[in-house]
């Protein structure tokens with residue numbers, strides 16, 4: 001592995017993350033200004049480490065090369081938007097799809113179709129423009145959008161099962177799926193309560 005080349009690649013990813021954070025922050029501030037509503041609980045971002053990218057490549061059966069990182073690790077640049085209600089997820093997806101800066105090239109709706117583990121979240125695979133001395137280059141990034149409840153499940157699952165290399169006992173897999181079902185029920189209940197309260201608040205404003 002050519003270390004200078006790797007340095008250049010990491011520089012590009014770091015620039016892409018800054019661009020993505022800035023663009024998302026502007027879009028969400030504009031949305032809040034226009035709708036008097038902030039759908040976001042918190043945002044988290046990270047650059048995947050070289051070690052973690054290498055592990056991912058090897059697990060997919062690829063050699064660890066710069067070319068393979070660029071072609072097969074789509075989440076070197078990652079940003080997660082954690083929002084309040086289920087309905088906010090689609091709204092945020094729409095905002096990003098309409099952006100001129102961010103190009104969505106692929107999406108995975110693990111909310112309508114959760115993974116077998118129980119994982120649910122909405123993933124957007126995007127390209128972000130990075131302006132370097134030689135010109136513009138489009139860099140891949142992954143945006144995960146999920147509710148606080150989904151984030152609770154996924155964060156704990158990350159620690160409990162996701163990174164475990166061995167065979168996970170069936171009863172634990174089933175319990176994790178049951179927890180994911182409970183999370184979905186809670187999400188729907190909370191959305192419903194919010195909708196009911198919203199009607200009450202709207203009526204009050206009319207009076």
Ligand code: 0O2
Nearest residue numbers: 056072074075108115117118119123153154155157158162
């Ligand atoms: P980490 O440590 O979170 O970065 P692809 O990118 O489509 O070629 P990939 O990356 O397997 O293939 O895509 P996928 O399945 O959409 O998963 C991408 C990310 O979603 C993962 O990144 C996790 O962050 C998250 N994820 C997917 N499945 C699960 C799950 O069952 N549980 C939890 N907790 N998170 C999940 P990484 O790089 O695998 O991990």
